[in-house]
Amino acid sequence: MSVKPYSPEGGSKKDQVRQxxxxxxxxxxxxxxxxSFGIDKIWRKxxxxxxxxxxxxxxxxxxxxxxxxxIAIARSVRNAEIWGVxxxxxxxxxxxxxxxxxxxxxxxxxxxxxxxxxxxxDNSFDAITVAFxxxxxxxxxxxxxxxxxxxxxxxxxxxxxxxxxxxFPIRQLYGFYFTRILPWWGxxxxxxxxxxxxxPASVLQFPDGKDFEAELEKAGLKPIxxxxxxxxxxxxxxxxx
Numbered sequence: 001m002s003v004k005p006y007s008p009e010g011g012s013k014k015d016q017v018r019q020x021x022x023x024x025x026x027x028x029x030x031x032x033x034x035x036s037f038g039i040d041k042i043w044r045k046x047x048x049x050x051x052x053x054x055x056x057x058x059x060x061x062x063x064x065x066x067x068x069x070x071i072a073i074a075r076s077v078r079n080a081e082i083w084g085v086x087x088x089x090x091x092x093x094x095x096x097x098x099x100x101x102x103x104x105x106x107x108x109x110x111x112x113x114x115x116x117x118x119x120x121x122d123n124s125f126d127a128i129t130v131a132f133x134x135x136x137x138x139x140x141x142x143x144x145x146x147x148x149x150x151x152x153x154x155x156x157x158x159x160x161x162x163x164x165x166x167x168f169p170i171r172q173l174y175g176f177y178f179t180r181i182l183p184w185w186g187x188x189x190x191x192x193x194x195x196x197x198x199x200p201a202s203v204l205q206f207p208d209g210k211d212f213e214a215e216l217e218k219a220g221l222k223p224i225x226x227x228x229x230x231x232x233x234x235x236x237x238x239x240x241x
Contacts (some may be wrong), residue, residue: 002205003198003202004016004017005017005019005020005198006019006020006198013138014114014116014137014138017088017136017138018088020194020198021065021087021090021091022088022089022090022091023190023192023195024192024195025066025088025090025093025094026090026094027190028066028091028094029066029068029094031185031186031196034189039233040132041068042230043131043229043230043234043236044068044069044072044131044160045072046227046229047069047129047158047160047236048069048072048073048076050158050236051076051127051129051156051158052076054126054127056126056127056155056156058124058125058126058127059077059081059082059125059126059127059128059129060082060083060084060085060118060120060124060125060127061084061085061128061130062085062118062128062129062130062143062147063086063087063115063130063132063134064084064085064095065095065131065133066091066094066095067096067108068098068131069129069131070082070083070084070099070108070110071098071099071102071104073129074104074107074108075102075104080107081107082107082109083109083110083120083125084108084110084111085110085111085112085119086113087112087114087115088112092112095110096110115137115146116138116142116146117146118147118149118150121150122149122150123151123152123153124150124152125150125155126151126155127151127155127158128147128151128155128157129157129158130147130157130160131160131161132161133161134161134206135161135205136202140207141215141219144218144221145219145220147219148220148221148241153241154241155240156238156240156241157216157221157238157239157240157241158237158238159237159239160235160237161206161208161212161235161237162203162206162233162234163203163206163209163228163232163233163234163235164208164232165231165233167231170231170232170233174231174233178200179200182196182199182200183197183199186199208235209235213226213237213239216237216239221239221240222239222240222241223238224238224240225237226238
């Protein structure tokens with residue numbers, strides 16, 4: 001059974017994820033930087049660097065959240081048009097403020113949308129990015145299949161997602177931090193303990209590594225490379241249509 005942020009009986013995972021991000025949106029950026037010690041910014045920069053080499057002009061950032069990755073792409077990949085799509089209106093409101101502050105309104109377009117029913121035509125994008133979003137999909141296969149649908153032939157999908165380290169002592173330290181420290185501190189600051197209990201639970205349930213590559217293949221995508229980040233705490237998965 002798919003793990004949910006709140007009550008197992010309280011609606012679909014998709015509805016609960018939307019509710020969760022609407023609620024924690026005001027503290028999301030602060031907690032992201034604090035709880036990751038800023039390492040998440042390095043990981044995103046690596047995604048942008050990979051994307052820049054591709055020379056993509058039409059790009060979509062799925063589960064864009066407060067827009068960090070979409071903004072980083074716009075500032076690095078010249079002349080590209082970026083669409084940031086997210087389920088949460090609360091997160092998109094913050095993203096819009098950041099986009100406007102940086103003067104990127106003409107380059108970054110934001111739209112509320114469901115990853116399992118993307119509001120775009122087939123073969124619309126040269127590249128798609130997702131940072132820490134796929135594990136929140138209500139139906140992973142449908143979400144991946146939708147991204148495959150809107151990618152152009154030979155288009156590239158870049159997924160940055162948490163994974164589980166396997167080496168000693170990183171695995172043990174990571175487990176302690178993720179299951180004890182993170183839920184306590186995240187819950188204290190956000191006033192939503194359930195949201196930051198869901199985070200480690202969703203990571204532990206997520207099919208990382210070869211298992212995720214198998215999910216990509218089921219959705220009609222060809223895995224090209226999986227690049228582990230910072231002792232395996234996160235992984236960048238690259239696949240093509």
